[in-house]
Amino acid sequence: MMATYIATVNRLLSEKVAQIPEVVIYGENINTGSHLVGMTRNFKLERGGRILNVGNCEATHCGVGFGLMMGGATAVLFVKQLDFMLLGMDHFVNTYNFIRAHRERDTLGSFTIVVIVCNQGYQGPQSSFNALGDLCSLARVPGFMVTNQRDAESVIPREIGKPGFRFIALDQRLFPKEILSPDGVRAAEDSSVFQYSSGEDATIVCFNFSFPQGWTLQEKLAERGIKASLFSVNPVLSQDWDGIKESVLKTRRLVVLDDSKSINLLAYTLLHEVTRQIPSIQTVMLTRGLEVEFGVCSDQLQINYESVVQQLETGMAVARG
Amino acid sequence: MSAELTSQDQQMALEMLRVRYWQHIVNEDLKKKKFTVPIHCAIGHEALAVAVSRMMEPEDQLVLTHRNMAYNLARAGGLAQIYAEYQLSPSGPGKGRLGSMNLVCDSKGVAYSSSVLGNNIAVACGMALAKQVKSRPGLVIVFSGDGAMEEGSFYEGLVFSRTQRLGLLILVENNNMSMSSTISERRCGINMDKLCGSVGIPFHTFRGNDLFEYAPTLKQIRRSILEQQTPVCVEAHLGSINQHAGPTPGWPTDPKNISLERGLIVEQSDRDPLFVLKQRLGEPSFENLSSQVLSEPWGG
Numbered sequence: 001m002m003a004t005y006i007a008t009v010n011r012l013l014s015e016k017v018a019q020i021p022e023v024v025i026y027g028e029n030i031n032t033g034s035h036l037v038g039m040t041r042n043f044k045l046e047r048g049g050r051i052l053n054v055g056n057c058e059a060t061h062c063g064v065g066f067g068l069m070m071g072g073a074t075a076v077l078f079v080k081q082l083d084f085m086l087l088g089m090d091h092f093v094n095t096y097n098f099i100r101a102h103r104e105r106d107t108l109g110s111f112t113i114v115v116i117v118c119n120q121g122y123q124g125p126q127s128s129f130n131a132l133g134d135l136c137s138l139a140r141v142p143g144f145m146v147t148n149q150r151d152a153e154s155v156i157p158r159e160i161g162k163p164g165f166r167f168i169a170l171d172q173r174l175f176p177k178e179i180l181s182p183d184g185v186r187a188a189e190d191s192s193v194f195q196y197s198s199g200e201d202a203t204i205v206c207f208n209f210s211f212p213q214g215w216t217l218q219e220k221l222a223e224r225g226i227k228a229s230l231f232s233v234n235p236v237l238s239q240d241w242d243g244i245k246e247s248v249l250k251t252r253r254l255v256v257l258d259d260s261k262s263i264n265l266l267a268y269t270l271l272h273e274v275t276r277q278i279p280s281i282q283t284v285m286l287t288r289g290l291e292v293e294f295g296v297c298s299d300q301l302q303i304n305y306e307s308v309v310q311q312l313e314t315g316m317a318v319a320r321g
Numbered sequence: 322m323s324a325e326l327t328s329q330d331q332q333m334a335l336e337m338l339r340v341r342y343w344q345h346i347v348n349e350d351l352k353k354k355k356f357t358v359p360i361h362c363a364i365g366h367e368a369l370a371v372a373v374s375r376m377m378e379p380e381d382q383l384v385l386t387h388r389n390m391a392y393n394l395a396r397a398g399g400l401a402q403i404y405a406e407y408q409l410s411p412s413g414p415g416k417g418r419l420g421s422m423n424l425v426c427d428s429k430g431v432a433y434s435s436s437v438l439g440n441n442i443a444v445a446c447g448m449a450l451a452k453q454v455k456s457r458p459g460l461v462i463v464f465s466g467d468g469a470m471e472e473g474s475f476y477e478g479l480v481f482s483r484t485q486r487l488g489l490l491i492l493v494e495n496n497n498m499s500m501s502s503t504i505s506e507r508r509c510g511i512n513m514d515k516l517c518g519s520v521g522i523p524f525h526t527f528r529g530n531d532l533f534e535y536a537p538t539l540k541q542i543r544r545s546i547l548e549q550q551t552p553v554c555v556e557a558h559l560g561s562i563n564q565h566a567g568p569t570p571g572w573p574t575d576p577k578n579i580s581l582e583r584g585l586i587v588e589q590s591d592r593d594p595l596f597v598l599k600q601r602l603g604e605p606s607f608e609n610l611s612s613q614v615l616s617e618p619w620g621g
Contacts, residue, residue, distance in 0.1 A: 020456050050454060057477035060443040067447015070432065094437050095444055101418045240485055
């Protein structure tokens, strides 16, 4: 039977929260209705845990999480939409800065925000914030995108309940679909980078929620005999990009995908670092660019796969002379 | 009152006089530009500060605002440590990393101070919820103000704390001032009694800056919060007699002029808790205790 993305994520979340004593699970509509499109369904807590359906006050939810963390508790806030977290920015920056300046990590409890990115399109102008990296960047907070079975199985059990604060973001486009299950080659210790395949001809690096497109690109390249290494990168401070650089050193071709609408992309930093250290490589950047549609729209990073395949084929032909 | 002064009353009075004295010392050094961090004195807040400090049990936690000096001094019981933090010394309670507006003193129960208006009530709610979940005793006391309560997060905090029946004491310092604008200069009036009543939170008003009235009332309120498992809100009317930040006077023609040379009392009115104390104790007792405090070394 097909395991959907949301069923897999929900299973991993319920298994994890059930193991944490005195955990506080809270959020709007988490224990009623659709349970946030199935994200929080069937949570069963033992050992003094609590599930709190709370009112519509997102800024307060964020501050409460930090208060719980300072009180030594484990808090997990579930949020329907990344846009709502814009109301909590004061706490991500100011409250967390106080904690980081003053408290040792091992004296703290844990605070994790698990948030859905409503990137399925046609949500309207006010429901399309998709740049998790921007939130992470302004407060220097680690963030983890869940895009497939491998990163879900790595990130959810490891990060929830860990001392300190982080975001885990889910991709609503993928909720009803069969979860992608790539083979894993390597995962960085801090989950900053995942490598899913190893190829000799091209290196594909995916940022934000572009992994499904990177996966598709890899398949289209394989159909034309081009073998690619596939990576995805999370907005975590200590980036372990050695594996990506080693790959580019071999392939001499770097394709970077980033579907976020930010104009401050971590992808640019990677591109700068790689091209500085490995000159004369072919690069292809697939991003939203500076022009984005603010009205109701499909809200996807549009990729002309055939064009990308042809660019790489041409590059390879030139390299062969 | 002077005839009935118990040793406990005398101790309370001494604590309040010391908090004022230490603030005078900081203000004098602010005039000499001895600090690089912005410092917000709380001259006029001493009665509430000492009453709260005396109400607290070891398991209680205090959550403050940027104007936290009087409260940190009352809890620390001395100026030396606080002064060290203002000088960003590693020997300060924040190891020189917190400065003034975020100053806390963990060993004395001061757990969090925020320089962002309205930010701290949500954090206090989380701390109180942690106590509830972990079955830990005590309550959390959070300070707000007539400016901070204009923030939406204040209302959110009232609703959240009442819904979760948190052990939370919300203290609103109403000094009728937000930086340099009075309440009537910036907004309509807010009936706190009705606002709290609308969400089922018991409400009290403090007026008059009388330590001997505030201290026992706060102890009763603490008991009721723990017994009835409900947050309580207190609006305390007081005056911040000093300038918003930095030294007072802040400039040569500043009408506010505070100088230790003129003694501990700054205003001859009930805006000044020390003036109220003097009325309570009688002049001889007050002068006696003041002389004692002024002769004490503060460690600087």
